Amino acid sequence: MFQIRELEMIHWDFWQAIKTPLDAQIVTIVGPNGSGKTTLLDALRTLLALKCSGRRDYKRYVRNNRENFAWLRGVVSNPKRPGGGLFPYLFFPATTPEITLFCRIRRQGGDWMRQYAIAEGNVALTEETENAVQWLGVNEYKRRLEQAGLTPAIAEVLALEQGDTDKLCEYSPKALLDLVFQVFGDKQVLDNYAEAKLRLKEAEGELERMTAQLSQLGHDVEALRARANRYLEWQALKADTDRLANEIVPALKYVDQWGSLAGYINQFRGARKSLRLKQDELDALDARYRAQEAAQQAARQNEEQTRIDCDAAYRLFVDANRAAGDTEKTLKDAERLRELAASEHGADAVALSDRMGALRGKETALREAIKADKDERQQLAEAQFVLQSGQQPNPVFVSQMRAALDEAGIPHQLLTEIVEVRDPAWQEAVEALLAPFRHIVLLARVTDKRRAWEIGQRLKYRHFIVPDREPVEKAAKGSVLEVVDFKGDAPGWLIALLNRTQRVKSIEAGSKLDSDWITPEGFHKERRGGRDISVKAGDFAFGEAARKSRLNEIARRLRELNSDILERETEQQNLMREIAGIQQQLMGMQAVVQLASRQEEFTAAAERFPEEKRLAQETGAALAAAQTARDEASRAYMQAREAFVLVEAERRRLDQEVSGLIAQLTEQRAEQSRRIRELRDMKRSLPAAQADPAGLRALREQYGTVREVQHMIERQSATLESGDWETDSTIILRRDKLIADYAGLERDVQSHRIEVERTAELTDDARSAYINKLKATVRAYGKNLKHLGELAGIGVETDMPHLENDDTTLAQAGLVARFDFDQKGMMGMNDGEASGGQQVMKSLILLIGLMMDESNPSGFVFIDEPFAHLDIFNIDRVGAFLKATQAQYLITTPLTHNTNVYAPSELTLTTRKKRPGETWAPLILQTRRRCDAPAPQPISEPV
Template identity: 65%
Template sequence: MFQIKTLEMVHWDFWQRISVPLDAQIVTVVGPNGSGKTTLLDALRTMLALKCSGRRDYKRYVRNNKENIAWLRAVVSNPRRSGGGFFPYLFFPLASETVTLFCRIKKQGGDWVRQYAIAEGDAQLDGTTENHLQWLGVGDYRRRLEQAGLTPAIAEVLALEQGDTDKLCEYSPKTLLDLVFQVFGDKEVLDHYQEAKVRLREAEGELDKMNQQLSQLGLDVERFRMRASSYLEWCSLGTDTQRLEQEVIPALQVAEANENLRHYLMQFKQNRRSFWHRRGDLAQLEKQLAVARLAAQQTLQGESQSKADYDLQFQAFQAVRDAARDTEKLIKEGERLRELAEREHGADAVGLNDRLGELKQQEGDLKIWLKNAKEERQQLSEAQFALQAGKAPSPEFVRQMRSSLDAAGIPHQLLTEICEVKDNTWQDAVEALLAPSKHLILLQRESDKQRAWEVGERLRYRSFIVSEREPAPRATLGSILEILDFKAPVPAWLARQLNGIQRVKSVEAGARINGDWITREGYLRERRGARFIGVDTRDYAFGEAARHSRLADIALRLKALNEEILNKEADLNSLMRDIAAITQQLMGMQAVVQLASRQAELAAAAARYPEEQAAVQRLGAELAAAQAALESSREGRADLRLGAQKIEIERDQLQRAIDEMQAQLQRQRNEISRQLTSIRTLREQVPSVWLMPATLRQLKEDYNSVAEVRHMMLRQTEQLSQAHWEKDETIVQRRDKLVNDYKALEGESLGHRQEVDRTAQLTDEARAAYINKLRATVRAYGRNVKGLGELAGIDVELDMPHLENDDVVLAQAGLTARFNFDQKGMMGLNDGEASGGQQVMKSLILLIGLMMDESNPSGFVFIDEPFAHLDIFNIDRVGAFLKATNAQYLITTPLTHNTNVYGPSELTLTTRKKRPGETWAPLIMQTRRRTEPQDASTLAITI
């Protein structure tokens, strides 16, 4: 590779124009911090189209001097290649020993642009230089330098950051291997392979998208096939409906009209024959009716005489029967008075009357008790029915209040209606706590509270009426609220009260609680003290247990009450019998007086009663005979009359039937005429081909009737109107196009899949083959560092990394190096066992090993402050190592180092800071060492 002899800088950073000689093997750039050592190296990097150090770039340096153009000029060697070939010189076709490199940086369009040129010999920078040069872009210039030996590997080393040149030994094995691959160009190839893998995955992703598109297109094809089928079915239904309406129905109408006319003619002939038969029957009935009427008229006179005889006998019988009935009643009254008089003769009337008063008083008391008991039984039955229906009965004042609220249109609930006890073992405690609130009324609308309060005031309702309600809060563990289930919002104060009372098993357990508590039996402790508040089971009002308890109590009470009512009713019946008996006794005492006063009347009645009874029997027999004769006359005339009526009815019915048949025959004649006209009209409208007998028979077999065809048309019309049909005429063509597109995309997808699979196979095989190149690179680098180690008297060993054609293996591969200083044993790269000088020697060996290339001898290296933190011995050792190599080094060092740092240097350049107030920095001072002829035995290593 070429070496640099001179560098000239014009308007570079704060140097106006300065020329620096670099024609020595080791050039040391010395100066204080900030004096321009790195600036000088960045000028060389920019001259070689490399990256600047750190975050700097060439634009930073050309902006500082506020000039519109800056120049860099370097004179470099152009040695002849050892192998000759088509390009015998490094900068062929330039054949001079030296070549001049130019870099022009000028401002164009508001930005800085750099261009490069290569001139033969030592070309000076003057006013005509720019016009005589052939300017190159950065890419072309880099390719020319690469041909001259500045390979990408050397370019990577020269572009290392400040301070990185002596820290290579601190790299991890993976980082060191990545640097080796990057310097030797293998990293870029691996990145290309990785990029190919990424592109391959992208291609597979695109193929997946194509497959998704193919699937979507397949769905579209199926959808369009369904739509096309719908369109074809719609067309078929429409065509079939039109054919049925325009062709089938008219032909079937002709066939049905002919068939109907034949049946009609047969029916007409049958009706006409029946008509003449009926007229003959009518004449016979007329004769029979005349005979029956004459016989009925003749029996009417005998019936009138029998009726007159019966009336006379009935009047005589009625007069005798009434007289005998009155006599019989008088005789029975006398017998009753005699019986009473005989039975009560000698009884105590005053005592019986007093006893009767006492019994009537007892009767009144029993009736009052039974009335009250039956009312109570009725109330209990109603309560039992309400409880069985799930409704708890309420006291009268509650019912009255609720009725008034309902009348006012105020919706409400009772607390008992929304509360349920989940644990029946605590029913006693719950009933005791909620007893004062069991008649609590909960309004469902807060806006009704004023009207509800007015109703409560008017009725003097003593329980609370509450409008402020909220859902029950979360129950505290062990509280009364925990065993209650509220089906609707409740007053907040009630929920807080129940949530603050704990359930305890006994008073002993409650005594250990600091707060309100209650036992199962209802013993309550609150802020005022403790007391028993339990209630009777008959007063239960909350939950299912209360309902069952009240039902049980009502059932027991009803049973006892029914038994009492039965016993009292038996007592009342006994009393009423005693009262009736005493009353009869008292009445018997009056019967003696009445019997004496009516003795004559009773004797006369007893004397005439037998004669009256005999007259009644005689006249009754005569009345029965007259009635039988009258009934016989009536039955005979009725039979004759009924016979005549039957004949008349039959005659009238037959006459009406004949009249109806005559009218029907006339209608049939008219209908036959109409059908003949209709058939002629229909035949004119139907093509003759459809009127062939065979055709009409086939239509009848296929469709049976016009009604069925119309029904079929109706179904098809409803199907056409109600179902969703595709009516786009282009749908078939669109379906066919989609099918073709699907087939084309399917073929394209298959071709792409084959290409992707083939590309993946080729990529994998190519990278597998390139693994050998990676191993060769590592082996070459190992030989380089081993040769450098032998030069420096250091044993160097490299462990070959495990390289396979696998992404994970390549990503985890690393290069491990070990060094043996002074035969003290092997040490690693950065294991903490090496001194500062040894660390620098490690880094220099690793660094220079990156630049060694047997096919490209000589060359140059930029090393930024390699002697930092080294003692005198190590500085001398590093200097001796640098002098032993056949390469050009540009080394920077601060002024604070030991003077031994200048030992290996043949040319020392001293930079100085720009003085305050001055525009340009001072020139670089030069110090050149007097050199002796090199010993032929000196070991040279090519870079």
């Protein structure tokens, strides 16, 4: 078996991270009580997947440190097997001299789980190692260790309780034999055999009782079977007669009605399923509609706020710019007066008068231009408000016509209000094709056409007033109608125009078609030829894209108008100041006098002009930023509005489909109810028995006409009246129950008989064969004890127990071992003649004998406090024995012992208690013996 070279513990009990060498034949673990000696051995047991000492388990140790994980890592030897074979190394296919064992313990789901891994070589514990090794379950890990020599027998010895290792000599012969059988796996077999023998005797008695009961039950079954056959014949004939009269005859009359009703019901179910699917789709679309509506409202509020901010910034800019302009004009007046002062005496009054007239004419033209620009700005602002509210602004003649129709109480719509372009790529083509019809008036009622036409004649309305409308037909593939959604009924001729006009990507593609077509840029071909009918983006009128395009165009024009008005107002103010100056000169005021009288005004203007100019520049930058924010908010609102219109159109279309399906289902349900009522009226005259339509049609094929069935009923009724029948209705239940009881009992008897016979045979053969295995186990153990006694200089003899193929003999058998110390004669295991040291030697020989296995050389042993209560001489003697065996021993001892306990130890580990108030226990101290002499050679048959 392998030996242990090193142990590393992380978060094990109160040790945070400790690495301890164990590469010595005898390792002594010393420390005060409670310092962790047994904890260290339990770490090794857990690493080897063994039971911990006492009532402890690995979960107790990992809970103490309150961490969520713990690691155990051990380095063990991987010697080559003496015989080689298929597995030349203990951990084959691993062939490295050393093997690293890992145990990973983690908290999962409130409990602790452990996993194991085996790696070649001396592998350090790192994050890369955790991902590189292959993790094994506990059972697979135990199987690998058993292959390496850690057999179940050795595992039982290594897991002995603390203090039991030095008390084996106190066992009675029977207890010692039981321990030997338990370690070598024979105890469980013997226990299983005893239990099987007891169950066998019980089964034999049960079989005899069941056989007698089966014989009596067979006679009763035959008697009831004869009576039941007569009852079945009578019952079948009577039931068939009643069925013919009560079910077959009425069913043959009823069968034809079911066929048509079943087909109609299937049709109704299909329609109802389609309605549910459409309603689910509409519910999902309603959620999108509400979300898009909220997004549109938020975008509109944001756009309105940015427009208000932009207007406020514009007013601030105008005020600042006007103030700076006035101050600049004042400074220019000062400069002009200084120039006039130099030439005042030669001024020509006639030339000044002519100059003033020209300036007044120019100022009048500017005033009229400013008024025209402001009127246009007001109109554009009103159109912008209408567009932002989701409507389209109309020309004056269209507004007058609609107002007249509203006054007359004639409901109507414009064509632009019901058309939506689904694909923005074809917006320009649709606009071009529908441009002549953008002002068409669509009447909601045909009966209003005469009054509407009279109003159109009176107002000279030059566009169509259409009373006839029809639902939009299915669009042809590739037509313009395929990318247009109508929110209501439309003129049939307009729908036909859109449906017959194909969409083509280019003139080259369209030239290959014989039908009408149009390109995305608006080149249209019809029966008369081809021409360009494109429309400017600012003139779009149909759908959300048109409204968005017009809004962008209005915003651009408003920016131009604001800039023009500002420039013209500044120019107008300059003209007015120049006219006032000329007037003052013409009235006789001298330039020198004016300069003197306005000196304070000019000085103040020069001082405030830089600040006013800076303020004008800042307000101009703020105005530009506000205009940019307004434009972005407007674009966001247009996008939200466009998305909302598309969702609204889809929702309206789906709602119309759902309404149509509901109406259809209502009609189908009424028709189905009518047919069901008719069938229910027919069923009132039928018996209670029911059958599906397919079964009824099969009855028609089987029995033919109603008259033939009635003849069958007459013949069977005569037979029932003249026969001798069994009429007790309980006879069948009694027969079936008795037959079932007989069959079940017969199966049980047969099964029990086979099981008893086979069990008796196998039990006897197994017991006879296993006696040899028990004898071989005892002989092997006696050989191990004798060999160990020779190593220790102690004579050992064992008496072979009396093992026979008998339960009593096996239960009373025991193993007697005798020891000869110092050639003073043989003594028993616990006869009171041996000293304390001799008792320990006996126990060690008995213990190590359990570990010896010729197929797995080398190995290690855990011994808890073997030197307790020994004098110096016996301590030396036990130490010499341990060294002579050449096995690896891990020994614990308290601090109170004599120092001779360290004599056999090559490596001493000293554990220390955790100090109060500290989280982790101190590190383990190491003391290694200096070895100058060559190491002894291993014995021929090591433990």
